[in-house]
Amino acid sequence: MTNKTIMITGATSGFGEACARVFANNGWQLILTGRRQQRLDDLQQELGGKDKVATCCFDVTDRKAVEAAIHGLAEPFKKIDVLLNNAGLALGLEPAQETNLDDWEKMVDTNIKGLLYCTRTILPMMTERKSGYVINIGSVAGNWPYPGGNVYCGTKAFVRQFSLATRADLLGTNVRVTNVEPGNAETEFSKVRFKADEARADKVYEGTRALDAEDIANTVWWLVNTPEHVNVTTIEVMPTQEANGPMAFHRQ
Ligand code: NDP
Numbered sequence: 001m002t003n004k005t006i007m008i009t010g011a012t013s014g015f016g017e018a019c020a021r022v023f024a025n026n027g028w029q030l031i032l033t034g035r036r037q038q039r040l041d042d043l044q045q046e047l048g049g050k051d052k053v054a055t056c057c058f059d060v061t062d063r064k065a066v067e068a069a070i071h072g073l074a075e076p077f078k079k080i081d082v083l084l085n086n087a088g089l090a091l092g093l094e095p096a097q098e099t100n101l102d103d104w105e106k107m108v109d110t111n112i113k114g115l116l117y118c119t120r121t122i123l124p125m126m127t128e129r130k131s132g133y134v135i136n137i138g139s140v141a142g143n144w145p146y147p148g149g150n151v152y153c154g155t156k157a158f159v160r161q162f163s164l165a166t167r168a169d170l171l172g173t174n175v176r177v178t179n180v181e182p183g184n185a186e187t188e189f190s191k192v193r194f195k196a197d198e199a200r201a202d203k204v205y206e207g208t209r210a211l212d213a214e215d216i217a218n219t220v221w222w223l224v225n226t227p228e229h230v231n232v233t234t235i236e237v238m239p240t241q242e243a244n245g246p247m248a249f250h251r252q
């Protein structure tokens with residue numbers, strides 16, 4: 001048993017949900033967030049009830065809702081040891097010249113601004129205590145551009161650079177920051193990207209062995225259990241069956 005608490009944004013599916021299970025199984029208290037209340041309720045019930053699991057149903061793009069939820073946490077959940085900034089999404093795979101501007105805005109608002117709202121609200125509590133750990137879920141897409149990735153890749157490059165720069169700001173505070181950069185993983189990610197076109201989403205994982213959400217949960221668990229004097233700056237985790245591609249050429 002432990003008296004440690006992790007706040008996981010986007011805990012209603014995929015990596016966030018898998019992390020919730022790993023940390024709950026190891027005795028941690030959880031603050032689970034997402035926009036789907038029913039899933040939060042189900043997870044709360046499954047993972048230990050209200051004493052072990054707090055749920056906050058909010059949209060990370062809503063700055064006031066983020067601040068209100070965090071400041072409104074009940075006493076036993078106020079000390080957040082680990083913030084896992086995981087909530088995020090990709091929308092569409094169209095070339096930049098054809099893409100839907102609303103999709104671009106939503107990715108920026110969620111993957112960048114949502115992550116900033118959560119981080120900025122919680123960081124002062126960690127620096128004051130001189131302990132804490134912020135783990136951001138970036139992506140291989142922040143390192144390796146691909147056709148149709150345009151703004152999604154850009155948001156994850158932001159997460160990478162923001163993680164590095166924040167680490168620099170936090171020197172001397174004992175607060176750690178890691179950017180976790182997963183490759184292709186089978187979650188609800190592609191269903192969201194292709195707007196519930198299940199057949200198209202399934203094709204992303206067809207004939208290849210993607211990561212499972214649990215692979216990233218195990219990585220996060222390992223990170224949190226490294227000694228306090230160790231800061232893994234970035235960790236890229238790809239499926240064995242994925243690698244970064246060659247440069248693209250247009251030929252006549
Ligand atoms: P899922 O779609 O399975 O999970 C995404 C989670 O984010 C859900 O819990 C969702 O909750 C939450 N979320 C999305 N938008 C919002 C919002 N506006 N406000 C609050 N919560 C939100 O995908 P993954 O688990 O794969 O994705 C998790 C993270 O991992 C994302 O940042 C993604 O970019 C990244 N990633 C994914 C990879 C993959 O191949 N799967 C690879 C690399 C990185 P709800 O809908 O209830 O709000």
Ligand code: 8X3
Pocket residue numbers: 138139140141149152182183184185
């Ligand atoms: C998700 C992985 O390659 O679809 O971040 O962008 S990818």
